[in-house]
Amino acid sequence: MFALIDSHNHLQDHRLNADRNRVIGEMKWEGIEHAIVNGTSEADWQEVQNLHLSDPAFLSPAFGLHPWKIKDRSKEWQEKLRYFLKNPRASIGECGLDLWIADANLTDQVEVLRDHIKLSREFDRPLTLHCLKAWPELFSLLKESKPIPSFLLHSFGGPSHLIQPLLKLGAYFSFSGYFLHERKRKALENFRLIPAERLMIESDAPDMAPPNSLLTPYQNESFHHPADLRWCMEGLAEVRGESPESCAEQFRSNSIRLFALTSVS
Template sequence: MLDAHNHLQKFPNPDRIITEMKAAGITGCIVNGTSESDWPEVAALADAHPGFVHPAFGLHPWFAHQRSSTWLDTLQALLDRYPHASIGECGLDRWIDHPTTTEQFDVFLPQVRLARERQLPLTIHALKAWGPLLEALQQEPPPKRGFLMHSFGGSRELIDRLLPLGARFSFSGYFLQPKKSKVLETFKHVPPDRLLLETDAPDMLPPEESITHPLSEARNHPANLPAIGQSLASHLKQDPEKLIHQCSENTQHLLLFT
């Protein structure tokens, strides 16, 4: 069982969290950096937990305006050091006003280009920015191996437009909240070989019935992943074991170079 997207570096004691993940049956995860400030923490986790923590390094749109003049050089150096890393989390976000869409484009497009040139997996964050995202992927085509739309909250029509470009779609437990029923309905239209499971921990807390590992301050524990997978299978009227296995195979194929 694999967590396709989380941020273990945000936990004060990630070693303890990893121990609890393993006890819950999770065999690996992709840990996503979001800025130059946390890339070293992601790298340290990958070094400390080889085979379990798979690093991803990206500049998140929320932090586009905080980048240094050497951010791209630093990113490329990390990818040289970790040649099987992913690029992400990166993308576009119009839910926020600042940084501007133009600033976000300035950091997103080079990351898409880098993923394509190195044929690395790409993990994309998109929120209220579907038009700009499609425009960006026309300017800079994504890598042929595909890319992940993490915590995908778009429409069925967007699924149809993104599939030919190589998109995969990951489901996070937050979408089990009753107010997100439309998202659950949308995931019925994701092809089985394009579906992944993620926690986005410590964010995107699922509803209480899908929380097996409660944390204080409404933080999401990545060991909630099995319960999230079982809940999704129930909503999709699928066998939980088969769905979780399929999602893990998809994660292996896209993100882990198998």
């Protein structure tokens, strides 16, 4: 079985509370050897850190303010983030821009993201970015901020004409099984165009489940189980016309490179 790195998930999510240990055991059983756990607000950063400390060989932490949660940030959020970034294993995320949500405050979102980008430069850590319906805004912010450390556009659903310019800025892209839904055909096409050296795979668990037709043993009513990553990888490999083994090996080394996962290699 091929080895996989889940490049983006939220294992700290409360929906996993009753099942977390079992879920982590099943991820390992299905060949997942490492995962990046992304915080979303000051309220969950400590839990992300605790999870990492409970199994540092398997879990790396990322800390950031998700655009859906920036309204709740405290005045001291940057100080707190700096504290968590003292952990040399930590990257920055999940942060980004989102104009899909109702009552999106773009000015606020841009200001907060600019602060994350500054920290990424100061600490020399990669960023994991979320972007929905704000691609021109994100692109110009990244361009104005360069040079910046490499970054991951997680669950990339952006326009295909931005792939090349984003690659030039140092982008990596991650695929989630969610794009195997019939209604996501157009976005799925992008994952044929992205060079294998800049691609990785993520579960985004407990959200972003693949279609039910992918009947894995881990189909679950209450949350997306990250142990189905292997089946999602097979779905993507088919789209790219490549073998799941070669994709898995390439994506794994991309994740190791971007997140400096020295303990995994």
